[in-house]
Amino acid sequence: MEGSCDKSDKCPRRSWLVRVLVGMNLVAIGSLLYPITRFLRPRRGTRHGTLNVVAPFRVDQLRPDADGEWPAPFEFAGKPCVLVRTSDGEIKAFNAICTHTDCTVKCRPEEGDIFCSCHGGVYDLNGQNVSGPPPRPLEAYKVILRGKPGREEIIVSRT
């Protein structure tokens, strides 16, 4: 059976069909490839399950603001992380979830401690629970500094 065009009177219709078919095929394949190419694009940033994160402020920004407020805890692996500076100038990072109930603690630079306002729990700048209801010290993270001295980036790590 010969399928050549010039012998068939269906020919005009078929060539039209073929063209549309090829076009639609391309559209369909495109709609397949589009999500794949998007999938391959690097993600904007991974938060969950991450092992380390760059703090949203540098070392020189780690000081009380005009109102005496210490930089607020930022998110690290789905939990808040608080950065403190000890009296020796060492920077430490802690999981900011109070070990008593589930509140977020904050650093009080004037008192030189970490404080949970929910039940008045107090930790020292090493994360040790010193007074109030907290049963355990805060979970500590590792801190790595990178960059120009005095203006280093702060990298908090769980490993």
Added chain:
Amino acid sequence: MSRAPEKPNDSPATRPGLRDFFYDRMGMSVAAGLAAKKKVPIHRSTPFYFLGGMALFLFVIQIVSGVLLSLYYKPSPDQAFESVQAFMTEVDFGWLIRSVHSWAANLLIGILFLHLLTAYMMRAYRRPRELTWATGILLLALFMAFGFSGYLLPWNQLAFFATRVGTALVGVLPVVGQDLLLLARGGENVTGDTLSRFYALHVAILPLLTLAMLGFHLFLVQHHGMSVPDREALRLGGSERLPTMPFVPDFLLRDAVGWYLVLGILAALAALFPWELGEKAAPFSSAPEGIKPEWYFLFMFQALKQLPGHILGIEGELLGVLFFGCAGLVIFLIPVLDRGQISRLVLNILAALAVVFFIVMTAWGYFDKGSLRLILGASLFLGVLSLAISFSDRGTLVRRILWMLTALATLLLIIGISQELYQ
């Protein structure tokens, strides 16, 4: 008779140089010759030839989506769950790719079951296609292993405990059981090492085996051509006299319709019912309520659950595992066992029992509610019966029985639905 793979509008004399270049150097003429020679017989059961193509298409989808998933997945117990969760939410279309991978896996197994069932009904395993059948059964086992190993990878609670239950079954085997268990789990318990093992199995070992086996299976199909059911051959006076269509492009185009349909169904399923992730596995917590394996293992799971601790002094579970092992072996050996009218009758009865067993156990295990079980079971029966009817001859006793069963299943379905609505 033959048709060139290219569109007829193209003039054969003016092939573009580049195409010519590859045509010559890649031995395309051999492929083209094969393609031109390949014919597909046309008869009532021809649509079932599409199942293999659909399965192949789904396997390709699995490879593509699997490779994509592996770009973000991290196979360690600390990070597996988080990495899956992360790419489902943080990566563009990550949710889609994962859902497609999970849904395609299930569709693939479903289609393979149908492929197996129809191949059996067409008796496509007859000489000289025994090896085609055997490789097919092995491929089904490989894909079930794919499903089993892939189920654990997201490291969620359900998968963790289902894997624990599933691997524990190996341990009941006499003599080698404990060693096999250690081999499967990579330790006494399901741990991070088990995850690594399953990962290696899922992305390296099984794909290699499957590709080799699949290549062999396809070669055999190509080599022997399509099998024609006796009944059709008889009806039309010998298989030589059956009308055929060329594989390229007639059958291929019809195949493409099937692929696109599968693709559409897959996209709809993935978008409308995204695969859930569940809770992260907590190995030391107590097992959650209602742990279930994937549906295609459910019949074994449900049956083993019913077995008493000891039967005739032998551990019940061991007996169950051996039973399923034997059943698998029987299916594998069907080409050898089918030796005449009587053995065929026995096989048919066994097959019918197996299908009934599968459907009853699956429906029973899938739902907790009686009416829903009834609906699922009756619908599955209707599906299988409609298949069987299409293979039975008009006016025979078998067909009459099948129709009666269909009526019964319909009645059960109606009862189930009305119960469900009445509640």
Added chain:
Amino acid sequence: MNALPRCLVAIALSSSVAFSVAAQEDAPNEPPAEETAAFETLTEDYSCMFCHGKTGTLSGTEKNQHLIVTKEDLVVDIHWQKGLRCHDCHGGSPALDDFTDHRNDPSFRSLASPQDIPVFCGHCHSNAQYMSRFRPSPRVDQESEYWTSGHGKRLQQTGDVKVATCVSCHGGHNIRAVDDLESLVYPTQVAKTCATCHSDAELMEGREYHGRSFGHQQFELWSKSVHAHAMMEKGDLSAATCNDCHGNHGAVPQDVDSLANACGTCHVKVAKLFATTKMKHQFEKTDLPGCATCHGNHKIHSPTDEMLGMAGGAVCARCHEQGKHGATLAGAEIAKQMHDELAQLVTQISSVGEKLDRAERLGMEIRGPRFRLRDANDALTNARTLVHSFAIEPVQQAVTEGLTVTSEVNSDAEAALQEHTMRRIWLGFSLVPIIAVVTLLLLYIRSMPSTK
């Protein structure tokens, strides 16, 4: 405590089959002075065990059993581990080789009655100079504290010998270091230790404090409390057990006016809030026991929002409904308001949380909003604490803060759900080319010349 001597003891004792006891070379009495902490093998002429040993001459009769000292006891004993031997506490001379009754020896420190025990232990434990050898800053006030306790006073004043003395809680010859996990006074053991007497109905029968009968249910009640849960299940050693509220050596029942201070040692913020309220003064005026009025004493449950307000089960209603103890109706109104405020925030948080769950199940990115929702929970906890100011404004303020957060998170969650709907719509669009191709393919196949 000190691992080395302990090991030495263990090795020495297990190797000596018959527990041969021997004496030190010279035996100083009246605070034992010269020995070193290291373990020394006792020489054979150390004679105490001839009678007091397990197979000694005293072991024969039932009524002498309390005079028998066993190796098992001594091995765990902190005094033995620190190198103290029988005569270091009991006096007398271990070198005596004949069976003389040492009770006549003037240097033997007799323990004729329980009344002697505190003095007996205090002999060393109240001696700052002596104790500082074992601990740089020892506490030496246990004995004097003991005499101020309910136990001590009763022992001294009524001669009731059934009251607890040092050995009741610390043990006799098996006194473990206080930080030993199996010590009778280790935080997790304290309650059980107290309960040996205080849960004994017969023993507690007729005993009373300031006219209030003792009862014997305290341990049982405490076991059901939030403190017991924190201690036993969560392993929080700082959770309150008997001695945290009653003191240990100076154990006394809490009085109405001192109770809030006891709770306040841990619950700092609440105590501070409560101290400045009218409620506190009213409680004191009407002899209500501060915190315990609402929270109970031994069986202190984890507080719930239902305790607040005027509905059934609310503790405020106990007084404010009937104006008991000078409670006002205005107070009732505030209680109701506070309850409603909290309830509102709780409902908001849970409904927003559910929305987030739903969005998460649908695979949407909601961890940003989820993180933000923590602030609402913080505000809720804060508001619950501020209830103890018994004023509506601080509670209202905290709740408003929380509600601001929840409304923000709510709009984020809705946006996520909206996005999910959009996905379905986009799916529809993507199905269009697929369906179109299928239709066209079918058309094309039909248009193909039929085959034979």
